[in-house]
Amino acid sequence: MVCDCCLKRKRLFESFAAVETAEGTINLCVVCNDLAYKIRDDANERNLEKFETHLKELDKRGKKAKPIFLNWKKQFVRDLESVLKSEADLASEEGKAAEPEMGEKPAD
Ligand SMILES: [Zn+2]
Numbered sequence: 001m002v003c004d005c006c007l008k009r010k011r012l013f014e015s016f017a018a019v020e021t022a023e024g025t026i027n028l029c030v031v032c033n034d035l036a037y038k039i040r041d042d043a044n045e046r047n048l049e050k051f052e053t054h055l056k057e058l059d060k061r062g063k064k065a066k067p068i069f070l071n072w073k074k075q076f077v078r079d080l081e082s083v084l085k086s087e088a089d090l091a092s093e094e095g096k097a098a099e100p101e102m103g104e105k106p107a108d
Pocket residue numbers: 003004005006007008028029030031032033061
């Protein structure tokens with residue numbers, strides 16, 4: 001098994017993350033999976049600077065990424081970018097403004 005992002009081969013005792021997508025399951029090594037989580041956290045924290053830094057790191061790792069991963073990432077990033085942009089609309093959108101500051105959402 002290889003990571004669908006950086007194509008690194010899975011070693012014994014190493015655990016890869018499985019991401020279910022519309023096109024099938026994506027396998028991610030610990031480092032790529034970690035970066036994906038960081039990117040999501042950055043978006044939720046509206047931290048554009050960190051978001052872009054981590055995204056660039058993931059892009060760099062995924063230079064030879066498989067199409068299934070790239071398709072998933074495209075949608076993943078698009079969704080997160082709308083989260084990031086929602087900051088500007090926060091004041092005008094009453095529903096989202098009610099989100100609690102400390103509201104830690106469970107991962108998936
Ligand atoms: Zn990887």
